[in-house]
Amino acid sequence: MIKLQNVSKSYMSPNGVFQAVAPASLHVEEGDVYGIIGFSGAGKSTLLRMVNLLEKPDDGKVYVDGQELTSLSKKDLRKARQSIGMIFQHFNLLNNRTVAGNVAFPLEVAGIGKEEREARVRECLEIVGLTEKINSYPSKLSGGQKQRVAIARALASRPKVLLCDEPTSALDPQTTRSILAFLKEINQNLGVTILLVTHEMNVVKEICNKVAVMENGHLVEKLSLSEKEIAP
Numbered sequence: 001m002i003k004l005q006n007v008s009k010s011y012m013s014p015n016g017v018f019q020a021v022a023p024a025s026l027h028v029e030e031g032d033v034y035g036i037i038g039f040s041g042a043g044k045s046t047l048l049r050m051v052n053l054l055e056k057p058d059d060g061k062v063y064v065d066g067q068e069l070t071s072l073s074k075k076d077l078r079k080a081r082q083s084i085g086m087i088f089q090h091f092n093l094l095n096n097r098t099v100a101g102n103v104a105f106p107l108e109v110a111g112i113g114k115e116e117r118e119a120r121v122r123e124c125l126e127i128v129g130l131t132e133k134i135n136s137y138p139s140k141l142s143g144g145q146k147q148r149v150a151i152a153r154a155l156a157s158r159p160k161v162l163l164c165d166e167p168t169s170a171l172d173p174q175t176t177r178s179i180l181a182f183l184k185e186i187n188q189n190l191g192v193t194i195l196l197v198t199h200e201m202n203v204v205k206e207i208c209n210k211v212a213v214m215e216n217g218h219l220v221e222k223l224s225l226s227e228k229e230i231a232p
């Protein structure tokens, strides 16, 4: 479902060229909840953002659902991104729009008509259990509720893949568990493939069936986790 082939990324720094991600390859199969774990600064976020080309790789190929993304035109890339949802550590909601307005936003951008849009907004808010907050503004919501709105927004365009960038790092342990439970449900019930980066081992233990370790820009180890192996 996601295939990275030797993708790499460097930045200019005051000390010269800094390699945030050394040539990395990764294969995420359909139905996986794939975790990438590592310390802050390891390059996880950069690697994740190369999957939907929020960060353009210096080199290498990115395949999502069979389509190679780095060679697409802007227009085709915009279309391909419809099947890739993303959520962030700090939720990235639009504070001047209601919950409905936030969830509807990607659908408006995609030019989806009002009726279909509103049906999907309701459907996605139901999935995350926030129907009663449909007309609230983000400032009135808790962190966990904000992340649920962000999940609903990510699901609105019916993605095949969900990218999660430290999805629970701003949340307390109890809220973390409930968000992870939602992600697991979305993976199991909607068949959405999940690629998640985190610095928290408990997140990986809780929901991932595969894990890779990232260190200083290098993917150093890839493991398959069976239920037994990851039991605490």
Ligand code: ADP
Binding pocket: 011, 012, 020, 038, 039, 040, 041, 042, 043, 044, 045, 046, 047
């Ligand atoms: P992680 O997600 O593992 O914390 P990141 O991918 O965010 O790591 O960052 C990896 C390294 O690349 C860090 O040292 C960071 O400072 C650097 N970096 C990330 N984005 C940029 C950028 N836009 N410009 C310069 N350096 C960056």
Ligand code: ADP
Binding pocket: 096, 097, 098, 099, 100, 101, 102, 104, 105, 108, 114, 117, 118, 119, 121, 122, 134
């Ligand atoms: P805001 O600008 O505060 O986000 P709007 O009323 O402009 O609120 O609505 C923004 C988007 O949310 C529109 O695309 C609209 O179709 C959708 N929307 C608004 N209210 C609802 C609702 N009750 N149910 C479903 N979708 C809604």
